Amino acid sequence: MHVVMFDIDGTLVDSAGFDSTLYVEAVESVLGVEIDSDWNRYEHVSDSGILDEVLRLLKPGQDHAALAAQVQRHFIGLVRDHIERRPDAVREIAGARMLFDRLCETPGVRVAIATGGWEPTARLKLAHVGIDADRGGFASSSDAKARTDIMRLAAQRALNGDTQARATYFGDGAWDLRASAALGYEFVAVGGGVAHSVAFPDLRDTEAILAGLGLSCAVA
Numbered sequence: 001m002h003v004v005m006f007d008i009d010g011t012l013v014d015s016a017g018f019d020s021t022l023y024v025e026a027v028e029s030v031l032g033v034e035i036d037s038d039w040n041r042y043e044h045v046s047d048s049g050i051l052d053e054v055l056r057l058l059k060p061g062q063d064h065a066a067l068a069a070q071v072q073r074h075f076i077g078l079v080r081d082h083i084e085r086r087p088d089a090v091r092e093i094a095g096a097r098m099l100f101d102r103l104c105e106t107p108g109v110r111v112a113i114a115t116g117g118w119e120p121t122a123r124l125k126l127a128h129v130g131i132d133a134d135r136g137g138f139a140s141s142s143d144a145k146a147r148t149d150i151m152r153l154a155a156q157r158a159l160n161g162d163t164q165a166r167a168t169y170f171g172d173g174a175w176d177l178r179a180s181a182a183l184g185y186e187f188v189a190v191g192g193g194v195a196h197s198v199a200f201p202d203l204r205d206t207e208a209i210l211a212g213l214g215l216s217c218a219v220a
Contacts, residue, residue: 003137003155003167004103004213005112010172011190012096012113012203013125018082018089019117026075027051031067033058045175046116047075049145072118079121083128092129093190095204102206104135106215110162111136114154114169118142147179168213170203188212 006012009019024037035054039045042053051071055064083090103111113133115122119142126133137158139150155164168186169176172193180187189196190203198212 001110001159001162001164001166002108002213002215003110003112003158003164005114005137005151005154005158005167005169005185006096006100007169007171007173007176007190008113008115008117008122008125010093010193011170011176012093012100012131013129014091014093015089015125019079019121022078022082023047023050023075026071026078027054030071030074031055031059040174044145044147045173046141046145046147046150047072047118047121048141049116049147052145076118076120076124079124083124087128090125090128092131094202095206096202097129097131099203099206099209100131100135102210103215109215110155110158110160110164112154112158113138114147114151115140116147116150116175147175148182151179151183151185 009015020037024035027035039050042050051068055067059067100111103109113136117140119140122140123133137154137156139154139157141150143153144150151169155167168188169180170188170190171177172189172191174194177187177194177196187196187198189199191201200209203209
């Protein structure tokens with residue numbers, strides 16, 4: 001089986017303009033500390049991984065589990081409120097739903113979503129643009145801190161006992177590229193955030209993307 005896996009923010013959903021801002025706001029509001037929003041500086045670029053690092057460095061000796069739960073609840077509330085007030089703030093990356101649905105119907109392919117975001121906000125954003133996370137394997141920062149662990153789990157859930165022969169990850173960040181390399185996954189860059197030999201500005205060119213995956217004949 002060929003596992004085709006997607007990140008969410010910046011890859012399937014355009015929400016990066018507010019997601020990072022609200023994450024920083026939630027952390028600073030609950031913990032009362034300023035954090036660095038350059039995510040490349042963190043060991044694990046995921047909601048739980050960043051928060052774990054912040055808590056270890058800035059809140060030693062405190063109840064990290066309780067504080068993390070407070071931050072997560074506050075962040076989820078901020079995201080939900082933001083989308084309710086500005087439903088146009090969350091948009092589908094052009095072509096994302098069509099490509100996702102096409103791959104779900106392709107023989108020999110298992111589709112997965114692996115996101116560094118927490119599950120509640122990830123599902124909220126996907127549902128808002130009409131992408132059904134339950135059509136494939138889904139894993140998030142609610143499952144693990146390390147992006148590689150999240151990706152492994154998403155693949156496992158997508159395969160459901162089948163054997164993986166190939167894996168490709170669609171992402172938009174340098175951390176996505178690093179995680180893919182660590183796992184031996186092929187990588188497709190979406191948008192202009194990371195330089196890579198295989199890259200698309202968005203996901204509209206379905207046929208070119210499928211051809212690059214070697215799947216154009218299978219779905220013709």
